[in-house]
Each structure stands twice: as C-alpha cells, then as structure tokens.
Amino acid sequence: MAGRAAVPEVIWARPERTGRGPKPAFTRADIAAAAVRLADAGGLDAVSMRHVAAELGCGTMSLYNYVPRKEDLFELMVDAVSGEHELFEPTGDWRADMLRNARQTKTLMHRHPWMVRLMSGVYGFSPNALRYLEHCLACLDPLEAAAGTKIELVAMLNGCVTTYVSNELSTAERVRSLPWSQEQENAVRIAYLGSQVASGAYPRLAASFLEDAGPIDLDAVFERMLERVLDGFSPRG
Amino acid sequence: MAGRAAVPEVIWARPERTGRGPKPAFTRADIAAAAVRLADAGGLDAVSMRHVAAELGCGTMSLYNYVPRKEDLFELMVDAVSGEHELFEPTGDWRADMLRNARQTKTLMHRHPWMVRLMSGVYGFSPNALRYLEHCLACLDPLEAAAGTKIELVAMLNGCVTTYVSNELSTAERVRSLPWSQEQENAVRIAYLGSQVASGAYPRLAASFLEDAGPIDLDAVFERMLERVLDGFSPRG
DNA sequence: GCGCACTACGTACGGTGTACGTAACTACGA
DNA sequence: TCGTAGTTACGTACACCGTACGTAGTGCGC
Incomplete structure (x- = not known):
C-alpha cells in the first residue's frame, strides 16, 4: 500500500456518524452555528479553524x-444560512413569489454580510440549497416554460441579488480588518x-453625475x- | 507627534513618483504585470507578496x-486586466455594441480565471475601469434613457457576466491547490x-433533469x- | 474479550501579511 | 554648496494561518 490515493470528497456524501468508536461531541449543525456566530461577529476573517474550535x-x-478541509467548513456555513430561507406555500402568482424569494435572499445576506464572498465561490449544492431550489421551482409551477428555463431564471435572479448586495456591501465586509471606518x-x-470625474476625462460619466444630483434610492x-x-x-x- | 493617525487611502490617488529620493526601480505597470503573470500561471493563491517580489x-x-497593502496589489491587477478591454468605436447599434462588450468581458475572464474572485470584491473604480465604463456609456448614446438607467444597465450586464463565468469556472480556480483534478x-x-435527486426529495428538480437529457450548451x-x-x-x- | 475504527488533541512545519529598523541615496531649501 | 528630509531598499521578526502527523483513549462489532 503506497498510501491511499487522494480522492475528492463532498462533505454531504460523508455520513455524519459511523457507529464505531466514541460518539462525536458535536453535530455538523453545532459546528456550522459556531462558525456563523464568529463570522457574524467578526467577519469572515475571524473564521479560522482555531477560532471555531475554541x-x-x-x-x-x-x-x-x-x-476535512476549511473549504468544507465554508460549505457548512453556506448551507446553514441557506436553511434560513422561509419556504412558504406558493401562491400561484409566480412573479410575486419570486420577488418574495429574492427579497428574502437580500435580507439574509444583510444579516450575514460575509455570505456574498462565499456565494461567489459556488459551493456545490448543499442540502438546504437544494431545498431552496426545489422551493423556487415549486413557485414557478404556474410559469409555462421548459424546466431548464426555470432553472436559468432562478440562477439569474440569485446571481443578480448576490451581485447587487455585493456592490452594496463592497466595503462593509472588507473594512473590518482595517484600522479605519467604513465612512x-x-x-x-x-x-x-x-x-x-471632474478631470474631464470621462465626460459621459460626469454628465451622469450632474444629472442625478440627489442621493440614490438603493x-x-x-x-x-x-x-x-x-x-x-x-x-x- | 504621537504617530500619524491611520487614514484610508486609494492607491490611485497616491502619486506614482514624488520627485524626492532615488528613483523607483519599477512602475506600477511592472508590478501589476508580474502579479498577473503569477496568477495566470498558478492561480490567485500564487500571488503572495513574496512571490511577486521574487x-x-x-x-x-x-x-x-x-x-501599501496586498489589497492594493489586487486593485492593480484588476486595473491591468480592465485595460485589456478593446475600446472600439461605437457603431450606433447599442445592443450590438453592448453584446460585444459583454462577450469581450467573458473572454477576458476566461483568460484570467482568477478575476471572478477579485471582481466580487468590487475594488472601487480604477482608471481603466472608469475608461471602460465611459466606453460603455458612449456605446449607449443612442439609447434614450436617463443616465442613471444606463449605469444600471452596465452594472447589471457586468454583474451577470461575472456571475455566469463564476458559475462556469466555480471549480476550475478552486481546485488548483487540491491534490486531485477538476474532472x-x-x-x-x-x-x-x-x-x-434520485432520492425523490426534490421531485421538480428530478423532473428537470429528466427533461433536459442532453449536455447543456453553455x-x-x-x-x-x-x-x-x-x-x-x-x-x- | 479482542481488535479496530473512531475521537481527541498536542506538536510542528511551511506558508502568509506586514511592522519595524537600518542603510544608502537624491532632490530640494538654506 | 551643503545639510537634511523624504525615499528607496531590504533583512529580521512576529503573529497567525491551514494542516500533516503521531499518540492516547474510547466504545462498537465480531
């Protein structure tokens, strides 16, 4: 045996408990919750293996x-907050339902600003992510379209929401470790x-700034x- | 003087040369090019201060x-590849022009897969990013809409392209440091x-898999x- | 009851970003 | 013209990171 060959693994495929040996002191949910707590309090950079263990x-x-790897910890975190989605009963109005889903996603990302950084990594499909996807598809039952199109819709909507919140919070998450404030x-x-803009090198951009004088309604x-x-x-x- | 207070800085606002002292051995362009070279060859994780210096x-x-900070190095990198955009003469057909821009962005991100990870951080507006934005606005001259709307268009298009490529490359960038292949x-x-899906817990998702049997045309x-x-x-x- | 698979965890290694101190150098103010 | 202040250059050092590895203890399946 020249050492087991390295083989990829999806954490969700590995059983949480295998009958043998002393029973684990924590569940995956415990671990995810601890990591989420740390990230909420101190930003994603506060999530180190040492800190979570502590x-x-x-x-x-x-x-x-x-x-097995820190990446898997991130996957647990994404799954945990994916589970915060409220999976309501579809009303039959797919537009209204999807709006509700999207607004919920935004709220959720505001509650956990570090999520945008993890979402852009697209950590496979965790159980709760699949549940949410299934829920969205249920909301889209009234829409007459191919299944593939519906999935494209969900992907595009989620993507846009993520991008939007990412822009909104661009500095907020990053500035945590810096010695100055976001303001x-x-x-x-x-x-x-x-x-x-004032330099005159970007005339159209400058014009746009003049046009929308007031504060932007995000x-x-x-x-x-x-x-x-x-x-x-x-x-x- | 009890030590200079920490004050935020935008690297683009700091002059590249200040007349005093020996003249710098490198330009910002040199540094950005070196970092981009490393990232192209070994992924974003290969970009460490030590490696770039070497x-x-x-x-x-x-x-x-x-x-001054590694983040600024990233900003230089984003700016450098933003400068790879070909700023063509607008044709008068804004849709065609914007399609061209978007396809170019995709190509560019395929050439530099690590970009998606940096883009989601939204590093302010670098000179080349502003130039590209101005170019897009020029392409949108024929479109009769408020300036704010045009900017929303550019942001949404860029965001969607980024999200799309991010999904496309989700594993590609991440898997570099792992001991197994992307396949x-x-x-x-x-x-x-x-x-x-086969477990039956996600009926609509399962149905969608059955419906689109063939390989997806990305x-x-x-x-x-x-x-x-x-x-x-x-x-x- | 034996053995094995599992849990627990301390130590250690190679990497990271970067604060700080020192030495050489140059352009400006006197 | 000359000092000197502001730069550049860079070695050392620190705190922290992910994690490979080894060892000890534990409890289920045979």
Missing part, C-alpha cells in the same frame, strides 16, 4: 474529524472618484432590477 | 514601497447531486442571458 471548546485538530473609506473613495434600484429580470422570463414579454 | 527580482519588503472533483459532485445559455438583460432595458420592451 468557540466550540475543543482542540483545534479535533475539528478535522468533522471537517472614512467611502469618503476617500468618493473623493477620488469625484476628482477623476431599494428602488433593487426592485427595478428584480422586475427587469422577471420581465426577461415573462411570456410575450 | 518575480520582480527585489526584496519582499521593497514591494511595500509601491503597494475528479466534478465527477464526485455530480455523483452526489445525482444521488440526491454558449447558448450565455447568449440568452445577455439578450434577456438587454431586453429589460429596451424601449417598449
């Missing part, structure tokens, strides 16, 4: 019995942007985006 | 004269997905997505 009250390396960071960036931008996505899938649209 | 042939800490990883994930999915986004902004759409 939060659980066990040795660092004991964590590796449950989670300061934003102020500096906006000042630079203003100076560039909620309205979000809602418009949703409508546009759904429009793209509405019959005779 | 690639340039200087001491690690010398890099910090040019780039193996994909096979295992698909096997798990299949087993879950290019067609991409083109459909673009059309849908543009439809959402076309007059009397």
